[in-house]
Amino acid sequence: MFTEEEHRKVQEIRSHYPTAQAAVMSVLHLYQDKYGYISFEGMQYVAELLEIPVEHVLGVVTFYEMYHDHPIGKFHLQVCTNVSCLLRDSDTVLETISKRLGIAPGETTDDGTFTVTEVECLGSCGTAPMMSVNKEYKENLTPEKINEIIDALLAS
């Protein structure tokens, strides 16, 4: 569970708002950064920390796309396929990744290293096609560049 430093961070977040409930999104980000996903026990923990109902935390986790209520791969490749990326051949990006890793969008490799998902616009339309790898944006993608990125992840 949270360290002393993380508890201080929670207190700081809490001080930004007149209600404890408002702190829930940032605290959930903090929790997911640490554990990779938010289990029901995690939701209970966050609810107790903020003294709000767990149902409420569950409601937030299930509404927002970025919170995961189950484990995902160590590296989450999120490929934008919305219109600006589609026009600049996001098909090839997905194909390259699927061929290389042997998984389709929505799947995780058996060793739990990679999860690939097709996502909505990430705001990189001028540098399309793109994907994000965990928190980092990878833009102006080509098959060569994608393979280099995957090589670097495997070596890390």
Next chain:
Amino acid sequence: MMVQTMDNYQPILLPGIPDLHKINVYEKHGGYQALRKALAITPEDIIEEVKRSGLRGRGGACFPTGLKWSFMPRDTDKPKYLCVNGDESEPGSFKDRQIFEFNPHLLIEGTVITSYAIGARVAYIYIRGEYEHWVRLMEKALADAYESGYVGEKMSGTLGTDFKVDIYVHRGAGAYICGEESSLMNSIEGKRGYPRVKPPFPAQNGLWGCPTTINNVETISNVPHIIRNGGDWYNQIGAEKHPGPLLIGVSGHVNKPGVYELPTGVLLTDVIYKYAGGVRGDKKIKCVIPGGSSMPPLRGDQIEGVRMDAESLREAGSAVGTAGVIVMDEDTDMVRVLTRITKFYKVESCGQCTPCREGTGWALKVLERIRRGEGRIEDLDLLVSIANNIEGNTVCALGDAAAWPIRHTITRFRDEFEEYIRKTSKLAAA
């Protein structure tokens, strides 16, 4: 001050000064002087100056900013809030992140001035969750602004004022709907991002039931320039009824995609050919969406003479939206484009209103069956009918945003849709 024309326009939101994101560089270039000037006059004077400038919201609705501010009650005991909308999730829109990255102090200065004008003591800058990198950049800039006494407790020391405001970054977690202002407020309150029924409007009943103003990142970033140089100066830039600089994001089949800061009223064809380097492979243009995926698409033969401002684009049959210009060449499959755009609205519908929740899904199913080669010609009328029954029948504008591309893409590219169905489907008939 030199009069800004289309040919000698010098960018003011993204001026390209190296290291402008650093507070000392920003100060060296006149940064935070507008704030000093603003604090020396009354909030009412600031609102008048912004009204005189003609500034209209850059988040899509083009509502007059000064007028919006004037809706905030003066005689209330309740706290007042400012929300700066940096949710930026409209497909084709990638402008606000340029401000977070290259000119964050302009946004902070504008946020402090706006807070003073409307009487807010707390402002939240809402940034979409996926922009974590830009959240960190904004937080760093904010920490520097706090340290220098332009925000928070130290303001009295630096600026000799009783007024102080705290600014916090609120990070979203992946929901297009949170760019809708009432949904954004629910998200800041830590709730599911469902839009609220209006009225009551945010100025009466916003964050935690208190008077609240919501402005887009780009809108707020114009404010320091208006205060520094005057509303009359600003009013001379660009289109008469929709003045000022506009961050135009160009994407799709152009040679030089990117964000271009140009005065409103610039010709759409100039944006594409003069600034964005023209179409890849010198192909013809089949379609341009001028303001992000929610705005009605224009056919290639409809863009001549059209200007990037609210009035000109409305006359042309579209809208300026977030000025995300998506260019598609002659080889583009419009059936596929519309299917993808419709999928977006289906995925992002919050599910609160039946017409939007069911209508977007139904439209997507019909489009997918056309793509599978099982389309019928009458499906096209069905799709338009679904769109017509979504529009205007929902709590928020997402329903309209889903309906417009469906109706206008089918109406304006009907030949291509019919040909697609006739070529691919045994069920074409009728």
